[in-house]
Amino acid sequence: MMKKIGFVLLFLCVVVAVALLWSKQQIDAYLGSPRAQETQLFTLADGSYFSHLAPQLIDQDLLDSQRWWKVVSKLRPELTKIKSGTYELPKGASLEQILVILTSGHEYQFKLTFVEGSTYKDWQTIFTNAEHIQPLQQTEQELLTALKSSSTKLEGLLFPETYHYTADMSAFSIVKKAYLHQQRVLEKLWAERDKNLPYKNPYEALIMASIIEKESGLANDRDKISSVFVNRLKIGMRLQTDPTVIYGMGDRYNGRIRKKDLQEKTAYNTYTINGLPPTPIAMPSEEALYAALHPATTKYLYFVSKGDGTSYFSKNLREHNNAVNKYIRGM
Structure with a gap:
């Protein structure tokens, strides 16, 4: 009798073991x-x-x-x-x-890339087209108030780079992060700036940096372009830079600048106003900010694009006109 009971128990143990093994295989297959x-x-x-x-x-x-x-x-x-x-x-x-x-x-992690020289209008478009992000609900002025900024425009105040976000994060959180990043960079570079620069405050350096960003086709030219504008400011000469004209034209700009555009009196047209425009005209990179605060030591007052991404720099108008004839007019 005991042998029969032992046999039955052994059989049950085998059955249970087989069942457990089979179940484990099924679970492993289910999970794996x-x-x-x-x-x-x-x-x-x-x-x-x-x-x-x-x-x-x-x-x-x-x-x-x-x-x-x-x-x-x-x-x-x-x-x-x-x-x-x-x-x-x-x-x-x-x-x-x-x-x-x-x-x-x-x-x-989703990502949004804002390139150097982009404008706040460009940023708005990128936010509008972004996936899985809460859109900007605030006006520009409301955003400035939320950021506790005394500026009148967001232009130039946001650091251009790639930002990551998770689904349903607010666009404002990226704006705030970009704003604080730009503030840190500007504060650091302003503290390390060259002496005898014609800027009253960091914001004016930011304005200059935005112009340099839009004018520089080659990174190595940034400090020389900066020197041209700094030299002009020091002698009271107008900056006469096309990107400011374009910015002042706004949506009217169609890819061409005509003579009447250069003569139009807007707050940003540096052909008709003295000194710097009232705000930056784009979001400058850290390199452009550095160039604004560390211009090359030159006597240059003019430069013109050579058509290959580089620029030709001149010390006087006669030399500049010759360069324009060569590189722009092909004469």
Whole structure:
């Protein structure tokens, strides 16, 4: 009798062991088989629970059955602690890998790139076309108030670079980050500036930097372009720079500057006003700011584009006119 009982117990143990082994194989296959056919974004809304996740995965073809779902929650509880957000699921990711990603809290980082010399209008367009971002709701003046800036325009106040954000982050958070970055850069460079510069304050240096940014086709020319404008300011000579004319024309600019445009009296036309325009005309880079505050030591008063990205610099009008005839008129 005892032998029979022992045999039955042994048989039951074998059955249980086989069942457990089979179940483990099924769970391993359930968790380990590739699910993501392509790299894709997956969003978990606020308040999402593990028990509600399976239908969403099925809807997005990342799961074919809930058969082992509850078993997974019992055997692998660490995979149930999902966090809301938008995540990137790589191609070929298994269910286990997907759940690890959804519990990591490491949300997908979208990015926006703002190039040197872009304007606030350009930034507005980029924000408008951006994915998964809360648009700017405030006017320019409201943004300046929120940033506690005494300036009248945001132009020049935002540092141009690539910014990363997570889904549904506000565009204002990027504006604030760019503003604080520019303030730090300007404060640092202003403290290290050359002596005897014709700027009353850091903001005037920012204005100059924006002009240099728009005028420089070659990084190595920035300090010489800066020297031209600094030399002009020191002797009371007008800057006479085309980018300020273009900025003053606004939406009327169609790619050409005519004689009447150069003669038009706008607040920004440095052919008709003395000194600097009232605000920057673009978002300058750190390199342009550095050039504004560390101009080359020259006697140059003029420069003209040579058509290859470089510029020809002149000390007097006669030399400049000869350069214009050569490089612009082809004479």
